[in-house]
Amino acid sequence: MSGEPVRGTVASWDDENGWGVLVSPDLPGGVWAHFSVVRTEPGGFASLDPGESVLFTWEEAEQDGYAYRALDVRRAGRN
Template identity: 55%
Template sequence: MTARGTVSRWSAEEGWGVIESPEFDGPVWAHFSSVTPAGPGGFRSLRVGDAVEFEAERADQDGYRWRVVTLRST
């Protein structure tokens, strides 16, 4: 299932962030490796406020109940 959401937190230095979506019962943890396609020079990053489409799985990741599997900016 593909969901839509918004980046609410992103740390380029640490390579992870949080996605908010009304389709999930809480915030969704995202790692830079799930961002496709990679940007210039192969760098994968997002900015707070970016609209995204993503797929997630139930997981216990750093205190979050959901983890992104694949993600792309819209």
């Protein structure tokens, strides 16, 4: 599990299914991310755009064919 956030990019995101994949040079094979771990403004819709830069923490956990799962995701440059 990561303690410090790592920098990555949104590889894909599906609003209808509520999840996507993040990539980072620090983690091979992609990181599964659920909408519930995406930080948003209160009342905001948790969505990410492919190509968007993000910071995230993660854990080793098998999820839909990915070896890692995001625990907390925020857009780069935001707290």
